[in-house]
Amino acid sequence: MYWKPEIEILPQQQLHILQAQRLQETLSRAANSPFYGQQFKQHGISAEMIKNVDDIRRLPFTTKEDLRSHFPYGFLTVPKQGAVRLHCSSGTTGNPTVIFHDNHDLSSWADLVARSLYCAGLRDTDVFQNICGYGLFTGGLGFQYGAERLGALVIPAAAGNTRRQIKLMQDFGTTAIHTIPSYLYRLYAAFQDMGLDPQHDTNLKLFVIGAEPHTDAQRRRIENLFGVKAFNSYGLSEMNGPGVAFECEYQNGLHVWEDAFLTEIIDPDTLEPVPDGEEGELVFTTLDRHAMPLLRYRTRDLTRFLPGDCPCGRTHRRLARISGRTDDMFIIKGCNVFPMQIEKVLMRFAEVGTDYIIALDTVDGNDEITVKIELQKSWFTGDLEALENLSRRIAHELRDEILVTPAIKLVEPGSLPKSEGKAIRVQDSRDPKEAL
Amino acid sequence: MYWKPEIEILPQQQLHILQAQRLQETLSRAANSPFYGQQFKQHGISAEMIKNVDDIRRLPFTTKEDLRSHFPYGFLTVPKQGAVRLHCSSGTTGNPTVIFHDNHDLSSWADLVARSLYCAGLRDTDVFQNICGYGLFTGGLGFQYGAERLGALVIPAAAGNTRRQIKLMQDFGTTAIHTIPSYLYRLYAAFQDMGLDPQHDTNLKLFVIGAEPHTDAQRRRIENLFGVKAFNSYGLSEMNGPGVAFECEYQNGLHVWEDAFLTEIIDPDTLEPVPDGEEGELVFTTLDRHAMPLLRYRTRDLTRFLPGDCPCGRTHRRLARISGRTDDMFIIKGCNVFPMQIEKVLMRFAEVGTDYIIALDTVDGNDEITVKIELQKSWFTGDLEALENLSRRIAHELRDEILVTPAIKLVEPGSLPKSEGKAIRVQDSRDPKEAL
Numbered sequence: 001m002y003w004k005p006e007i008e009i010l011p012q013q014q015l016h017i018l019q020a021q022r023l024q025e026t027l028s029r030a031a032n033s034p035f036y037g038q039q040f041k042q043h044g045i046s047a048e049m050i051k052n053v054d055d056i057r058r059l060p061f062t063t064k065e066d067l068r069s070h071f072p073y074g075f076l077t078v079p080k081q082g083a084v085r086l087h088c089s090s091g092t093t094g095n096p097t098v099i100f101h102d103n104h105d106l107s108s109w110a111d112l113v114a115r116s117l118y119c120a121g122l123r124d125t126d127v128f129q130n131i132c133g134y135g136l137f138t139g140g141l142g143f144q145y146g147a148e149r150l151g152a153l154v155i156p157a158a159a160g161n162t163r164r165q166i167k168l169m170q171d172f173g174t175t176a177i178h179t180i181p182s183y184l185y186r187l188y189a190a191f192q193d194m195g196l197d198p199q200h201d202t203n204l205k206l207f208v209i210g211a212e213p214h215t216d217a218q219r220r221r222i223e224n225l226f227g228v229k230a231f232n233s234y235g236l237s238e239m240n241g242p243g244v245a246f247e248c249e250y251q252n253g254l255h256v257w258e259d260a261f262l263t264e265i266i267d268p269d270t271l272e273p274v275p276d277g278e279e280g281e282l283v284f285t286t287l288d289r290h291a292m293p294l295l296r297y298r299t300r301d302l303t304r305f306l307p308g309d310c311p312c313g314r315t316h317r318r319l320a321r322i323s324g325r326t327d328d329m330f331i332i333k334g335c336n337v338f339p340m341q342i343e344k345v346l347m348r349f350a351e352v353g354t355d356y357i358i359a360l361d362t363v364d365g366n367d368e369i370t371v372k373i374e375l376q377k378s379w380f381t382g383d384l385e386a387l388e389n390l391s392r393r394i395a396h397e398l399r400d401e402i403l404v405t406p407a408i409k410l411v412e413p414g415s416l417p418k419s420e421g422k423a424i425r426v427q428d429s430r431d432p433k434e435a436l
Numbered sequence: 437m438y439w440k441p442e443i444e445i446l447p448q449q450q451l452h453i454l455q456a457q458r459l460q461e462t463l464s465r466a467a468n469s470p471f472y473g474q475q476f477k478q479h480g481i482s483a484e485m486i487k488n489v490d491d492i493r494r495l496p497f498t499t500k501e502d503l504r505s506h507f508p509y510g511f512l513t514v515p516k517q518g519a520v521r522l523h524c525s526s527g528t529t530g531n532p533t534v535i536f537h538d539n540h541d542l543s544s545w546a547d548l549v550a551r552s553l554y555c556a557g558l559r560d561t562d563v564f565q566n567i568c569g570y571g572l573f574t575g576g577l578g579f580q581y582g583a584e585r586l587g588a589l590v591i592p593a594a595a596g597n598t599r600r601q602i603k604l605m606q607d608f609g610t611t612a613i614h615t616i617p618s619y620l621y622r623l624y625a626a627f628q629d630m631g632l633d634p635q636h637d638t639n640l641k642l643f644v645i646g647a648e649p650h651t652d653a654q655r656r657r658i659e660n661l662f663g664v665k666a667f668n669s670y671g672l673s674e675m676n677g678p679g680v681a682f683e684c685e686y687q688n689g690l691h692v693w694e695d696a697f698l699t700e701i702i703d704p705d706t707l708e709p710v711p712d713g714e715e716g717e718l719v720f721t722t723l724d725r726h727a728m729p730l731l732r733y734r735t736r737d738l739t740r741f742l743p744g745d746c747p748c749g750r751t752h753r754r755l756a757r758i759s760g761r762t763d764d765m766f767i768i769k770g771c772n773v774f775p776m777q778i779e780k781v782l783m784r785f786a787e788v789g790t791d792y793i794i795a796l797d798t799v800d801g802n803d804e805i806t807v808k809i810e811l812q813k814s815w816f817t818g819d820l821e822a823l824e825n826l827s828r829r830i831a832h833e834l835r836d837e838i839l840v841t842p843a844i845k846l847v848e849p850g851s852l853p854k855s856e857g858k859a860i861r862v863q864d865s866r867d868p869k870e871a872l
Contacts, residue, residue: 052446071607072607072608080563081560081561081589081610083589083591084583084584084587084588084590085584085589085590085592085607086589086590086591088607090600090603096607098607098608100589103584106584124517125517127516133591133594134570134571134576134594135570135575135576135592135593135594136591136592136593136594140570140571141570141580141592144577147520148520148521148539148542151520152520153516153517153519153520153521153522153536154520154521154522155522155568155572156521156523156571156572156576157571157572158569158570158571158572158579160836161836162837163836164526167519168524171507171508171524171534172508172516172522172534173516388824391853394463394586398598400596400599
């Protein structure tokens with residue numbers, strides 16, 4: 001029934017005791033990092049002041065800006081030689097954010113992902129195809145280690161090459177897939193092109209989808225297309241990556257693993273906890289991370305706790321699907337993109353004028369990004385080959401930056417609509433997102 | 437001095453005793469696989485007939501064709517559910533080849549890679565940036581697990597985005613890199629573009645290069661460019677991937693880990709062992725693999741044993757740099773490509789005529805691939821946009837197939853040189869390869 005029953009069905013009261021104890025340990029460790037060491041001294045904080053989980057409110061918040069301004073080693077509790085892995089963001093709108101892991105952390109993370117996958121129904125008899133970027137993106141190695149820990153047969157398929165993905169499914173009888181939801185539409189189209197019906201021509205029975213905001217309606221559409229159950233995965237690199245919160249067989253919200261992540265929901269303006277069940281900003285404190293614990297980390301993700309017990313028996317509370325973010329970052333094809341990353345690339349090109357628009361659209365169920373760019377007058381000639389060549393160079397450099405290849409539309413100077421005051425750079429016309 | 441001294445400096449005589457014992461165990465395991473089970477019955481082979489390592493000659497060889505014709509589960513000694521990872525080739529010239537690993541195998545592999553990296557000089561105080569494809573390519577996960585096992589701080593940088601690679605090196609003080617040799621030229625050019633000198637602006641001190649045939653002269657050129665020692669890595673996916681043979685600080689051949697791989701060099705025609713020190717085809721028997729042992733596997737790689745002891749003290753024999761292959765596969769930018777893979781893609785296009793040539797060249801130290809394609813008469817119009825569009829589609833589909841983007845040159849029907857008899861499809865004009 002459960003991957004770690006002694007933890008997963010622990011009554012909330014006992015869970016609180018475990019959390020308080022781990023929070024104390026975490027504070028002791030955090031005190032060894034330059035950032036928290038100084039902060040604790042400044043605010044008179046010590047591990048001893050934690051008697052119960054509510055004492056968490058006596059600690060200051062940590063933000064992405066803190067991570068950036070203390071890049072790269074400000075949050076490390078050990079010398080960097082004590083870490084064995086790092087994951088970091090591209091950090092081109094300032095310093096990147098980086099998370100370091102020691103052996104304990106990697107093992108703990110693998111265990112959380114194994115637990116999550118088990119919770120969604122994966123077993124050691126399954127064949128698990130991990131269709132996502134590897135490397136610095138946490139989905140690849142995160143699910144790889146977790147699914148191996150669970151004992152499933154893992155195919156490290158990585159992203160791209162849809163025909164080959166289908167061949168792998170058929171060759172090895174893949175039963176479970178992890179990918180981003182929009183990819184599943186492309187996958188389905190490829191099945192159709194090949195004259196195949198996934199319901200009859202594969203053994204697929206379980207999808208794990210995450211890393212890309214999507215509605216419950218979209219999930220249902222995917223489930224209906226394939227005749228395969230799709231489970232929502234939530235994570236963020238600052239909290240390792242995948243394995244933070246996961247749906248169980250009842251698909252009624254995401255169990256957040258409270259033994260590993262002390263979870264708060266706050267009003268992003270007042271910074272006070274919102275009343276139970278109301279929407280607010282998700283805040284996490286790591287409870288089982290050694291190399292780089294984070295305290296009251298503000299995720300910028302908006303959600304709420306769902307009321308009531310879950311029939312699955314797990315006592316860890318359920319989060320609603322993420323309904324939005326408090327900042328301007330957008331996610332396209334599973335990649336986090338800040339408008340400034342795009343601007344930074346565009347500004348490298350002498351040919352590019354001052355105005356551009358980032359248009360996000362949903363085409364046949366897929367999210368697409370088009371960057372419309374005004375050229376300098378002198379460059380807007382009739383030389384189509386030169387323009388095409390420029391488009392290609394811009395697309396290439398943007399792809400290196402944001403990891404997604406945008407469509408490029410070069411337009412005449414002055415032809416883009418002007419906004420009053422602050423320029424509106426992002427036109428998000430994608431299908432509306434709805435909360436669960 | 438050594439990662440596993442009890443094994444690495446074991447006298448050859450004792451190594452042979454260990455090999456014989458492990459070979460016996462391997463045969464017992466192999467007997468559980470459909471392929472070897474049947475072969476053993478047919479030839480009256482049993483584990484008991486192995487008294488010493490020379491008894492290996494009483495076993496038949498295993499070839500890539502055997503792997504293909506018994507795809508996917510013919511070599512598995514356990515039900516597929518007993519495996520936790522597979523790596524496979526793209527297999528578009530027939531069935532792919534696939535290797536399955538259980539937990540023991542992954543741990544053994546990680547240990548061999550850790551030992552190899554240690555042998556080349558990597559320590560747990562190093563920052564190791566792994567610049568290569570992840571996923572099904574064994575270099576990514578192979579080096580990831582191995583370098584983590586060693587205790588280095590691993591940056592899973594994956595391939596591409598050279599500017600970011602350099603930023604990672606600078607941000608985290610990377611001391612060691614694994615990549616393919618040709619990439620290092622591109623990397624150096626990027627350093628120059630950015631006005632940086634790797635000798636002064638980074639902490640680099642160690643390169644591990646492999647997966648792409650290269651000469652010792654090329655290695656020296658790389659070392660001189662960067663002022664960084666470069667060590668040769670040898671492996672193949674059938675023998676896990678990286679971690680089969682590795683250079684030590686003396687750079688005088690690659691120590692092959694004889695406790696894990698029983699190594700023979702044979703005459704590819706007579707199949708008899710070549711006299712000691714002569715060149716022949718490399719043949720391996722796995723000695724520490726549980727899910728999928730392979731016996732006397734013919735690698736098609738040509739090399740020889742180097743004579744004499746190594747001053748490093750390791751007793752495992754040294755192989756010369758691979759001097760060539762017995763089949764027609766070529767390796768470009770670290771990817772294995774069979775000409776038939778390219779033909780298969782080209783034949784999907786109605787526009788493509790009957791002739792094509794795969795030209796391999798070295799341009800500024802980088803290996804480049806150009807596919808010259810004759811079009812059908814009806815399609816060879818003056819419509820440059822249509823031709824450009826077709827080129828792009830072909831390049832895209834080829835890239836999906838061979839994982840490398842070739843340059844495409846569309847030519848008039850009849851304009852490619854014709855060869856008498858069997859068409860010569862590959863024109864390899866790359867800088868000549870020399871043996872060590």
